Structures are given as structure tokens and as C-alpha cells.
Amino acid sequence: MIHVEELTKYYNDFCAVDHIRFDVNRGEILGLLGPNGAGKTTTLKMLTGFFPPSDGEIRINDLTVTENPLEIKQMLGYLPESSPFYRDMLVYDYLSYVAAVRGISSDKIPGRLKYLAELCGLSQVMHKAVGELSKGLNQRVGLAHAMMNDPEILILDEPTQGLDPNQIAEIRSLIKKIGEEKTIIFSTHILSEAEATCDRIMIIDQGKIVADDATEALKHGTGRGALLHVSLKNADPEHVRATIESIDGVESVRQSGAETDEAIGFNIRCSPRQDLRESVYKAIKQTDWTLLDFHQEAQTLESIFSSLTRQVNKEN
Amino acid sequence: MRQFHHILKKECSGYFASPIGYIVIAVFLVVAGWFFFSAFFIYDQASMRNFFNLLPVIFSFVIPAITMRLFSEELNTGSYELIATMPVTRTDIIIGKFATGVVMTAAMLVPTLAYPLSISFLGDLDWGPVIGGYIGALLLGGAFSAIGLFASSLTRNQIIAFILGAAICVGLTMINKMLIFFPAEAVDVIEYLGAGYHFENISKGVIDTRDIIYFLSIMFLGLYATGISLQYKK
Known part of the structure; x- marks a missing residue:
């Protein structure tokens, strides 16, 4: 029209x-x-x-x-x-x-x-x-x-x-x-x-x-992939990183927040258009870590917006 | 050209729904009446001549005061955007607002018809110059409205629009009184440019096409310039 x-x-x-x-x-x-x-x-x-x-x-x-x-x-x-x-x-x-x-x-x-x-x-x-x-x-x-x-x-x-x-x-x-x-x-x-x-x-x-x-x-889906957040107890950060990075489709694993006796948090960035929740959970299940928290961060319009508009600013 | 009357209607009701219209008309009548009648009985003649001699100068200030808001206000508040995005041509908008100026001029002149009527009781009034004077006054009002409208389309500030409009109108009124300052070769041309000169001719009761063409061309030029000015406002 x-x-x-x-x-x-x-x-x-x-x-x-x-x-x-x-x-x-x-x-x-x-x-x-x-x-x-x-x-x-x-x-x-x-x-x-x-x-x-x-x-x-x-x-x-x-x-x-x-x-x-x-x-x-x-x-x-x-x-x-x-x-x-x-x-x-x-x-x-x-x-x-x-x-x-x-x-x-x-x-x-x-x-x-x-x-x-x-x-x-x-x-x-x-x-x-x-x-x-x-x-x-x-x-x-x-x-x-x-x-x-x-x-x-x-x-x-x-x-x-x-x-x-x-x-x-x-x-x-x-x-x-x-x-x-x-x-x-x-x-x-x-x-x-x-x-x-x-x-x-x-x-x-x-x-x-x-x-x-x-x-x-x-x-959903456009731009970057989903972000998973896990919080683990009794786990060695290096070991966690190696285990999860070996999963197909994981782009990066980053430790988030301070390391405490209680738990260590990780942000897992997935490839676009892939749901890795199941495979990440299975990988964790194989180990003796205690899983305290596991969720996928909803991609909000805010995050898309700020990443897109910032991208342009950077290019210029 | 089909829709200008909606704009004319809206603008006129704007003047009469608020005090502006009444104030301008009252000021005009007080000033014109006072200047005219303060000398009327000294001359002891049953004629409107002095009234019409005064008109160009008074109009030079009153008419730009009427037209100053027609575009400036709309440009200032942004309401011009509303009218410009409705299915109306720019010509319709300009003609509608110009017609408002002419209608307001007529509204100012109608109460002054009481002057010739009362004078005709006092003595033997020659109606020829009176009729010519009123026709000339309308033409002059139209020409000054077009100039005032142009000034209004140039700026968002009504005060500037008024001063600019009044300056041009006073210039056109006075220029044929200052011929002495111009080189002899240019005198004829400059005299022809003066609105005062043409108005005097008509108000003597001589309706000459040259004078009518003069006023019509000033109107056309003013409105045309308004159109160009609005085009570049965007």
C-alpha cells in the first residue's frame, strides 16, 4: 500500500x-x-x-x-x-x-x-x-x-x-x-x-x-542468540567453562558476579536460533555440581534496541 | 480554489470570537474619527476628503496589525502543519487568509458610512468622491492585507511581522510625498509606485483602470511572494 x-x-x-x-x-x-x-x-x-x-x-x-x-x-x-x-x-x-x-x-x-x-x-x-x-x-x-x-x-x-x-x-x-x-x-x-x-x-x-x-x-531469534544463566555450587570455574564450551552451539561462557563459597554464576551465550537448555542441563547432570539456578534470559526489545543503536554509533 | 471559504470563515470567527477584532476596529474608528472631526468644522465643508486623506496612513498601521497573526501564529505554534497536511492547496490557504484581511477592512469601513450619511444632512455632499473613496479604501485594504500577509509568512514572531508589514505600507503611502528627494528622471516611476498617489486619484472620484491595475498588482505580488515564502518555510 x-x-x-x-x-x-x-x-x-x-x-x-x-x-x-x-x-x-x-x-x-x-x-x-x-x-x-x-x-x-x-x-x-x-x-x-x-x-x-x-x-x-x-x-x-x-x-x-x-x-x-x-x-x-x-x-x-x-x-x-x-x-x-x-x-x-x-x-x-x-x-x-x-x-x-x-x-x-x-x-x-x-x-x-x-x-x-x-x-x-x-x-x-x-x-x-x-x-x-x-x-x-x-x-x-x-x-x-x-x-x-x-x-x-x-x-x-x-x-x-x-x-x-x-x-x-x-x-x-x-x-x-x-x-x-x-x-x-x-x-x-x-x-x-x-x-x-x-x-x-x-x-x-x-x-x-x-x-x-x-x-x-x-x-526472538534475530540478532544475537539466547543468553542462559546458571548458578553452580561445588564447581571449579575452569572445569565448568571447559565442559560447557564443548557443547555444540555454545558461543561463549563467562563467569558472572563474584565468586563466593555459596555459588558461581555463569552466562552462556548460545548461537542464534538455537535452544541449548536441554544439552546444557544434560552436561551439568553428568557432574557432581549442585545446580542452584538455571534460566534463559528473555531477549527484550530494550536489549535489541540498545545493541542495534549502539552498533551504528560505533560504526560511525 | 474550492476550499478557501472554510479558512476565511474560521479566521473571521477567530477575530470576532476573541477581543482582537473588536479592539482593532474600535481603535481604527476612534483614531480616524478623531482626526477627521477635529478639523471638520474648521474647514466648514461638507466633504469626506480629509477622511480619505487620512486613510492610507491609518491603514498602514491597522491592517498589518490585523494580518500579523495570520501566518506567524500558525508557524509559531506549529498548527500550520495541521492545515498543510489536510487536502487543501497552498493557494486556498493564502486566498482564505487574504480574504480575511479584506473582510476585516470592510468590517472597519462599514461603521464609517455613518459619516457621509450625517454629513449629507449638514450640507450638499458630493457622493462621487465618497463612493470612489470607499472603493479605493477596499482596494487599498486588499493591497495592504497582501503585504501584511507576506510579512506574516516571513517570521514566527508577530511583532516582527507587524513592524515589517507597517514599514512597507508606510513606505508605499509616503513615497509619493517625498518625490523631491529623488532624481527628476525617476520621479514618474516612483510616483507610480506610491499607493498614496493611486488612492488619491480614486478618492477624487475618478476611477481609472491604471489605479485599479496598480492595486491588483500589489495584491498579486504580495500573495505570490507569500506563496514563495511558505514554500521555503518547510
Whole structure:
């Protein structure tokens, strides 16, 4: 549905987005993840046609942003980063204005506003000025703004920024609900959020895509192998290392923590896509060591994220 | 060009939902009324001439004050992003905001219609220059709105937008009063450039296409420059 090819954006000499390419399918929720200043917002702004790319092409349903901006804007709903609305306008007036500009016929506007107010939880504040609203409500006005004409594609720039945990949960469930039918691209630098809502995650750092995969696939298997932790008593560290390193698929064995009378801990790094828990356990069973602890450390998105973004930093 | 009226409607209601619109109109009426009537009975003539002589100078300050926020505020808060990502062309946005300036000018002028009406009771008022004056005032308001809009599109700061807009408008108003400082060969050209000169012609009741073309070209140039300025804002 969305096809992005060699997309590049320069701000004077600074390269904010560096030849990225990706596709987004219909009905997908794509999370754009990255540290601050990675180029997320710039990418989204180019997708919405707010500014033209320095180079590359964006095709949405076979239309290009540069040649058919109006048709594309008609298909898109966009929530900008800080939800900058007209503070003096009433929520109702603002949303009616958006509906009119979006070309919704005036007899359908009240119905549409009522539906959106209920969907976004704005019914109680329609008569208030936008500037009086709390950050969370402001964000919902933004969502209502973005969904006004029932767009096929929703682009949300940090939709949960500045919200409290309850509000975040609400916005997330709202995104999931909408995402059942619509294509959603949203950016965030909160990993748990991407993990909770997205079908697919794309990690951007310094204008480049460093990872792009289904959320589940990214959590398992990609990148480095699993990390096993064992804690042993009555064992000689050298002997343990030699025994475990001889198992097929073990990449490295490292002693972790201080050696005490009670126990010695080891971190065992496995090769990617291998489950060695069984063979490690069998090897330990052959000896007279006492096994105090044995677990596999879950590969969190945090660790993937920090290892990926640090890698890029090192390369530069 | 289909959607500018939504923007016009929104901007106008913005002026009248907040005190800004009323304050600007009130200030205009007080200043214009005071300057006009303080000398009116001394001249002892049933004419609006002095009123129209004052207008270009007053407009030079009042109209940039109206237009200063039209783009600066949106650029400052970032709401320009909202409108620019909706299915509206840049031309629609600019025309909508320009039309707001013209509507506000008309809203300021409507209460002053009380002047010719009351003067016509005092003496024999010649309506030709009055009608010409009001047509000229609208054209002048449009031209200054376009200039103010351009100034507003250049900066995020409303104060700077106002000062810049007012400076250009005052320059255009005054330039034909300072012809003495220019070399003789350039006098004709510079006089033609002055908004004050063309406005005087119209407010004498002589509606000449040259003057109309002048005001229309200033409007076009101002709006065109606004478009270019917005394009480079991104």
C-alpha cells in the first residue's frame, strides 16, 4: 500500500533521513522506533507531504506524494507531534472546521462529530476551548482530527507522548481498535509501547533503518542468540567453562558476579536460533555440581534496541 | 480554489470570537474619527476628503496589525502543519487568509458610512468622491492585507511581522510625498509606485483602470511572494 524508495532528507548539510526504503501493507500497524533525533518525525512528515523529500520516492496506492499531494492528503490522517491546535477555538468548532475542510457535507458533520467524540472520549469537552484541555484530551482531539474522514492510513507522531499511564493504555487500545481495519504508522521512542501495539517494528537510528521485522520475530531469534544463566555450587570455574564450551552451539561462557563459597554464576551465550537448555542441563547432570539456578534470559526489545543503536554509533 | 471559504470563515470567527477584532476596529474608528472631526468644522465643508486623506496612513498601521497573526501564529505554534497536511492547496490557504484581511477592512469601513450619511444632512455632499473613496479604501485594504500577509509568512514572531508589514505600507503611502528627494528622471516611476498617489486619484472620484491595475498588482505580488515564502518555510 505504501512504498518508500531511497527516501532521503537533508536539512542544509545535515542528513536526517538517509536512503531508507520500506513497504507497508494494508491493515498493518507499523511502529517507527528510534532514539530522539533519529529521523522518525522527518520520515513521517515526508509521508504526509508536509515537505518534499530531498531525494527518493513515496508511493501510496500508486500515487506519488510529489505529483498527487491532494489525493494522498485525502487518504491520510495525521497527528503531529505536539498536537498544535488553535487554542482559542472550541473543540466542537475546531472539529467542524476540520470536517468542512476535509469535504464532509454539512448535513453529515454533526453525526460524524458525535461518533468521533464517543470513540475518542471527547463527549464531555466538546464545548471547551482547545487551550483549556489537558494534554491527554488534547491528544484525543488530535486523534479525532486525524480520523475525521475515516482515512485509510493513519500517521501518528508520538501519540502517547506526555500522557499518564492510564491515558497511554487508553490511547493504545484505541490504536489497536482502529488498526483492525486501517493501516497505521506511528512513531515512538518508548519500546514497550511499540511492543504492545505494533505488528511490525522498524528501528531507525541516525536516519538509517537498523532493523525491520515483525515484533515477535524481532524479539526472538534475530540478532544475537539466547543468553542462559546458571548458578553452580561445588564447581571449579575452569572445569565448568571447559565442559560447557564443548557443547555444540555454545558461543561463549563467562563467569558472572563474584565468586563466593555459596555459588558461581555463569552466562552462556548460545548461537542464534538455537535452544541449548536441554544439552546444557544434560552436561551439568553428568557432574557432581549442585545446580542452584538455571534460566534463559528473555531477549527484550530494550536489549535489541540498545545493541542495534549502539552498533551504528560505533560504526560511525 | 474550492476550499478557501472554510479558512476565511474560521479566521473571521477567530477575530470576532476573541477581543482582537473588536479592539482593532474600535481603535481604527476612534483614531480616524478623531482626526477627521477635529478639523471638520474648521474647514466648514461638507466633504469626506480629509477622511480619505487620512486613510492610507491609518491603514498602514491597522491592517498589518490585523494580518500579523495570520501566518506567524500558525508557524509559531506549529498548527500550520495541521492545515498543510489536510487536502487543501497552498493557494486556498493564502486566498482564505487574504480574504480575511479584506473582510476585516470592510468590517472597519462599514461603521464609517455613518459619516457621509450625517454629513449629507449638514450640507450638499458630493457622493462621487465618497463612493470612489470607499472603493479605493477596499482596494487599498486588499493591497495592504497582501503585504501584511507576506510579512506574516516571513517570521514566527508577530511583532516582527507587524513592524515589517507597517514599514512597507508606510513606505508605499509616503513615497509619493517625498518625490523631491529623488532624481527628476525617476520621479514618474516612483510616483507610480506610491499607493498614496493611486488612492488619491480614486478618492477624487475618478476611477481609472491604471489605479485599479496598480492595486491588483500589489495584491498579486504580495500573495505570490507569500506563496514563495511558505514554500521555503518547510
